[in-house]
Amino acid sequence: MRGWIALLGLALLAPAALAQAQAPVAAPIGTAALPTGRGAQPLTLAEAEALLVERNLGLIAARRGLDATRAQRLVASALPPPQVSVGSSFGQFNETARGALQGARLLSPSSNINVGLSVLVERGGKRELRTRVADQQIGQAEAQVLDALRTQLFQLRQAFLGALLARANLEVALANRASLDRTEALLRRQLRDGAIPEGDLLRFQASRLQFESDVTGNAQAYAAGIATVAALLAADPAAFAPGAGQIGGPGLVAPGLRGTAAPRQGSAAVPTTVQTILSPVAFDLRGRLDQMPVLGIGREALAEGVASRADVVAAQRQASAADANRQLAEAERSRDVTVNGSWGRSRLSQDLPNSRDQLDAVNSFGLSLSVPIFTRRIVEGNLGVATAQAGQAEALARATLLQARTEFAAAWAGYEQARALLNLYTSGALGRAEDAYRSAEQAYVAGGRSLLEVLDALRTLNATRIQANQARHAYLLALATLEQASGVSGVAPRL
Template sequence: MIRPLLIALAAATAATAAQAQTPVITPAPAPEAAAPAAIPAPAVPAAQAPLPITLPSLTLAEAEALLLERNLALAAARRGVDVARAQVLVADTSPAPTIGYNQVVGQWSEQSRLSGQYGARGVSPLNNAQATFSVLIETGGKRELRTRVAREGVSAAEAQLLDTLRGEVFALRQAFFAGLEARANLQVALANRQALNETEGLLRRQVQQGQIPEADLLRFQASRLPFEQDLAAAAQAYVAAVAQVAVQLGTDATRQRPQGASHDPLAPILAPLPFDLRGRLDARASEPPPREQLATAVANRPDVLAAARIAGAAAANARLAEAGRSRDVTLNASLGRTELSQDLPSGSRTAFASNQVGIGVSIPIFTRRLTDGTAAAATALQGQAEMQARLVLTQAQADVATAWASYLQARQLLTLTTAQALRRAEEAYQSTEAAYRAGGRTLLDVLDALRTLNATRVAANGARAQMLRALAGLEQASGVAGIAPRP
């Protein structure tokens, strides 16, 4: 875009005005007429133009690398995988046997019922003790089935971790692209402010020299309010977007870094930012795969895989419940020794101690209702999980269809905005400015044209950001990596 220079513009308009001027009586040369204070069209600012404050830069690739390390949702999902793996160790272990110990701790005798007690004494463990051992023997392959359920749980947890990563990367990209859009709009607003400041300075000089009335300067200053509001709104939008990126990276968005000295009124608004986003909204991306290929790829999307694996775990759990119909057996063994008095009334020999070895078997009974109910519930849960897996797959297919439509719309909007509307707005502004220099338009007309140009530039930034978001959405919906660019 051609940016007219104020000095050249003033000289050209002064020469035109001097030719049309009525000669004065005095022979002295006529003073130059006041040059119209045109507003130079703000050049399109560079995507990476510096802000009024100094901040560490952050690209999307760097942000994604930090997300893998710091994202809190990912950290929680990793803990879920650790829990599932620990459950495998628990499931792949037979029920622990139990041991027991019993002893008599006191003894006394009676001469008659409940009276005449005598000979009370405490009993040492060395004189009286009994040890027991009990072990449960599982039948029906319960241990193998239980382990299979746990391993299916690990597989599902790993798929859920990948799905969490997919969602968090998408959220990061959305916030990052919103930040790039806000930054581009902020650069447009800053360029406008610079152009308006130059024009206001020229108007002030013309008022001081008596070339124009002060009312023109006041009208111009009053007309600057919408531009200042746009600047403040763009700065606030950028702060909000950067704060959201900080959330995705597990960073404290309120932590201020040492900033360079700046007298810009915008600096206090931007000061709390932890970093400055770097990237290009106009980054080109290759054409995405065909829609049919993306629709086929959704079967490997992490959440679809997670739902299918949860259904697999439910099926394994149903088989485990069916195995509950096989009754488990509990074996018991005991060993006892007592040195308490063992004399029998009719005994001919005095017994010093009594030793005992015992063995027992126990089997649960009346378990049919319990096992039938457990098996029925497990079968119902399996059917529920299978329906949920089908629902997730259907939703994924719908996501691809929606994302593809959004991509086509974003591509059309980008072409319309950047190739037609933006060029026409620039030409309209240049035409209005030329007409103003020729005396056919007022300064307020130029301001209106500048506002239209600003709105079109902001819309172009929005179209570029929407294209990036649409590509990221297509990647997120299909689960196919490499579709969205890294600006």
């Protein structure tokens, strides 16, 4: 009797175990074909980064800010515009010595005209100082564009790697379910032939529900990750061609779904494979999650790069602009002079006393200088504001550098921990889980273990594979975080 049980167990478990062992090597992790919709476009990380530089809305907004700052420099470097005034007297009357009025009349523009020119002469080098402030602000805006690129690239890599992790876990879950489907099909045939009791099939079905939730959960996580990537690439996550992929079981579907068949009577006939719909997605992300690139640069070199990080440079240039603005406020102590020149022409009344040379019009020229007075309190107040802002900007620049070094220290610690955890899985943890599963299978065949114990070993192997994927993801994300924290390009992984 024991030999019959051994042969039966070998027939039941060998195909499932073989499929389970070969599933991870069927295709590189993160590249296996998934039943996505027809409108899903394959997308690698390199392609996503290229699209982000071109289409990311946050980066576009930063570039527009740089354009505005460059336009402001044109205004700052220009001379104060002169002002031209043109006028005309609209009425005239004469007054006698006794105070009587006579000869009142309305004048047309052709009878008189007044023209004036006013020029502001700046003193203290204000124009040069304004230009210096504008140049510093352009440098700050350029650094902010680079910082926006650094930040958006990290967000893209973070979202892409997270979606790739969900994809890899979905591949594991689908491979597990394919093995379980084949095993359940064999058990159903054996039950129909009367070779096993129905209780064996029921226990098997009850134990596989966890694997079904892994499929649906990872499919949902993958779709959510793709939506995040699409938003970063300025693509509408909800706009895609219809036609979702469908992952169906071997004739068994969950009740209530369109096109399902009525289940047979009995507990063993209840469907155990849910009909999973992989929601229509804008992209199908591809990447080798099992590629473990070497860092290739030391900690000291990365630490030195923190001072050149885009946000640190932007804060330093902001402090330089604030200091230049303080010097401009100091230059306001030199008062500007306004030069006013005028010319006027007015035709004379024809009822004036006659003379040998009768006069027709009077031309007059004028020149005046104006200087503002009582400006000391205003100048000192503006200088105090500019001095305080310069000190504030300097403090913020130092704080930004310290924060950047703090982020780098945390990123390096995360990298070391992720590398150590990855070494644990790649050095034999996954192999030990696979050996434990095979050992449990052999013990079951020999009659020393139950089928549920074998399924428990399979769950352990599945958890180990999922944790290995998470360790790979943590290591790749740690590399991307190191690049984001240090500002040194080329550290992030290329999948």
